[in-house]
Amino acid sequence: MSVDTATVRHIARLARIAVTDxxxxxxxxxxxxxxxxxxxxQEVDVTGVEPMTAVIANHLRLRDDIVTDGDKRDAVLAxxxxxxxxxxxxxxVIE
Amino acid sequence: MTNLTDLGVAAIRxxxxxxxxxxxxxxxxxxxxxxxARGLNAFVIETPEHAIAAxxxxxxxxxxxxxxxxxxxxxxxxxxxxxxxxxTTAGSRMLEGFTPPYESTVSGKLLAAGAxxxxxxxxxxxxxxxxxxxxxxGNVISPWRRKDGGNAPLTPGGSSGGSAAAxxxxxxPGVTGTDTGGSIRxxxxxxxxxxxxxxxxxCSRYGMVAFAxxxxxxxxxxxxxxxxxxxxxxxxxxxxxxxxxxxxxVPKWEANLSSDIKGKRIGIPKEYRIDGIPEEIGKVWDQGIxxxxxxxxxxxxxxxxxxxxxxxxxxxxxxxxASSNLARYDGVRYGQRRAPDHGxxxxxxxxxxxxxxxxxxxxxxxxxxxxxxxxxxxAYFNQAQKVRALIARDFERVWQDCDLLLTPTAPSAxxxxxxxxxxxxxxxxxxxxxxxxxxxxxPAMSVPAGLDQQGLxxxxxxxxxxxxxxxxxxxxxxxxxxxxxxxxxxxxx
Numbered sequence: 001m002s003v004d005t006a007t008v009r010h011i012a013r014l015a016r017i018a019v020t021d022x023x024x025x026x027x028x029x030x031x032x033x034x035x036x037x038x039x040x041x042q043e044v045d046v047t048g049v050e051p052m053t054a055v056i057a058n059h060l061r062l063r064d065d066i067v068t069d070g071d072k073r074d075a076v077l078a079x080x081x082x083x084x085x086x087x088x089x090x091x092x093v094i095e
Numbered sequence: 096m097t098n099l100t101d102l103g104v105a106a107i108r109x110x111x112x113x114x115x116x117x118x119x120x121x122x123x124x125x126x127x128x129x130x131x132a133r134g135l136n137a138f139v140i141e142t143p144e145h146a147i148a149a150x151x152x153x154x155x156x157x158x159x160x161x162x163x164x165x166x167x168x169x170x171x172x173x174x175x176x177x178x179x180x181x182x183t184t185a186g187s188r189m190l191e192g193f194t195p196p197y198e199s200t201v202s203g204k205l206l207a208a209g210a211x212x213x214x215x216x217x218x219x220x221x222x223x224x225x226x227x228x229x230x231x232x233g234n235v236i237s238p239w240r241r242k243d244g245g246n247a248p249l250t251p252g253g254s255s256g257g258s259a260a261a262x263x264x265x266x267x268p269g270v271t272g273t274d275t276g277g278s279i280r281x282x283x284x285x286x287x288x289x290x291x292x293x294x295x296x297x298c299s300r301y302g303m304v305a306f307a308x309x310x311x312x313x314x315x316x317x318x319x320x321x322x323x324x325x326x327x328x329x330x331x332x333x334x335x336x337x338x339x340x341x342x343x344x345v346p347k348w349e350a351n352l353s354s355d356i357k358g359k360r361i362g363i364p365k366e367y368r369i370d371g372i373p374e375e376i377g378k379v380w381d382q383g384i385x386x387x388x389x390x391x392x393x394x395x396x397x398x399x400x401x402x403x404x405x406x407x408x409x410x411x412x413x414x415x416x417a418s419s420n421l422a423r424y425d426g427v428r429y430g431q432r433r434a435p436d437h438g439x440x441x442x443x444x445x446x447x448x449x450x451x452x453x454x455x456x457x458x459x460x461x462x463x464x465x466x467x468x469x470x471x472x473x474a475y476f477n478q479a480q481k482v483r484a485l486i487a488r489d490f491e492r493v494w495q496d497c498d499l500l501l502t503p504t505a506p507s508a509x510x511x512x513x514x515x516x517x518x519x520x521x522x523x524x525x526x527x528x529x530x531x532x533x534x535x536x537x538p539a540m541s542v543p544a545g546l547d548q549q550g551l552x553x554x555x556x557x558x559x560x561x562x563x564x565x566x567x568x569x570x571x572x573x574x575x576x577x578x579x580x581x582x583x584x585x586x587x588x
Contacts, residue, residue: 015464017457018445034462037520038407044482051480055295055536075196081432088427093440
């Protein structure tokens with residue numbers, strides 16, 4: 001599989017990373033080299049093999065459905081680039 | 096009197112306990128060593144006040160007869176661990192200025208055990224790199240230099256490069272590292288120190304800035320095996336805040352350390368004898384095999400048939416998980432924000448991430464996004480997850496024939512900064528021996544084995560069964576006793 005500039009732009013959009021025309025062009029060979037290299041995995045016979053999702057057998061724990069924390073508004077907002085009236089603030093999304 | 100900064104974790108702990116010196120004297124010595132070594136760029140921020148306060152507390156504890164396991168020991172903490180009230184950046188511009196209002200479980204356990212913090216250690220951005228050249232805060236320079244008189248600045252390895260450099264330069268007796276695909280073991284090998292990645296799930300990932308969640312694991316890096324055992328004991332343990340944390344008691348690894356490995360079967364995987372790596376690595380490996388035999392172990396040749404696929408598998412799975420984990424850096428809740436005038440919310444995300452991430456991080460996010468995208472998910476990501484199962488199965492099978500594996504840690508000694516930075520795949524190959532154990536979640540340790548012709552350290556890796564950290568540490572100790580590695584970089588910084 002190989003990518004072209006249009007694909008790189010598409011991936012960049014999905015990844016929410018702005019790229020300039022120059023950057024997109026530079027990324028084409030870079031990504032193709034890496035994708036070409038990982039292509040070798042296609043030769044492995046994986047018939048009947050389940051995809052591995054956990055390395056060590058462990059069951060997913062559920063915690064009790066109780067409030068364990070709260071009243072942390074100031075701590076939660078402390079590192080936000082912009083806040084307003086006790087909320088995270090972002091550029092206007094609705095006219 | 097001995098130079099206090101020459102002492103390791105256990106020696107400092109014991110010396111403070113016995114009253115050979117005060118914790119304050121130790122902290123002062125390391126704080127001043129850290130200041131003098133700024134040329135290495137090992138620390139992103141220094142926190143001398145923290146180390147000194149903890150030392151004063153330790154001296155009070157001693158007077159009252161209630162010392163804790165690491166009282167009086169100043170440590171360096173990799174900047175991947177959230178530290179309450181102290182900037183945590185994971186080596187990224189994106190998180191510059193981020194001051195966590197909470198403490199990671201691992202660093203919290205070390206501090207609760209009485210350790211002080213000398214500062215936050217530099218690292219590859221979001222732990223993505225094998226040379227420390229992707230840090231937004233500049234390269235860490237290895238304290239080691241080649242004997243060729245050229246003085247070319249060398250890499251300390253990565254991503255825990257600041258951690259490795261700090262221990263090697265004796266500006267911290269012990270440090271935390273994190274290992275996703277070799278980020279503790281490869282830098283330990285490059286700098287002539289010891290580092291262990293425990294079984295996945297031993298150390299809580301809570302408060303560790305996430306890279307690839309199914310692989311990330313914290314571990315200690317220190318001068319020797321005993322120091323690693325002492326630190327790992329404190330760092331490990333069940334944490335309800337991490338759903339992948341193992342609910343198991345922590346063994347007394349340090350008290351049970353024993354270099355008696357008579358009758359242990361040490362496997363030598365034939366697939367790790369790969370072409371194109373320096374002859375010296377093979378020689379050191381053969382020497383290591385002899386040492387194990389000398390210690391009474393039985394050497395058996397074994398096969399891990401899917402070894403060659405481990406690295407490409409890793410470079411699908413890790414970027415896929417990274418692309419998902421790093422979606423949180425959107426300029427809303429923390430970190431940097433770039434908002435173009437009159438731009439939309441999407442414009443803000445795009446601009447923030449373009450400005451905040453470095454080239455390697457962008458490259459990996461893009462690869463990860465691609466392999467997870469519609470149409471490619473099965474061909475790449477699912478295929479990689481299946482190959483990962485085969486790699487883990489290789490290890491399962493090999494444990495029928497042996498108890499531990501002995502392999503090289505890295506395919507070369509430390510290289511010069513800049514030497515591989517334009518060739519991502521050459522850089523990725525650095526973790527060729529480290530990645531398989533990561534994919535299988537197994538404990539693995541690098542122990543210094545000797546020097547190459549340029550006078551640079553080479554390490555060997557011991558891989559164990561899941562949860563057999565004791566076996567790994569014991570074999571490491573037997574190895575260490577025979578290797579007698581005492582080389583240190585000459586101070587030029």
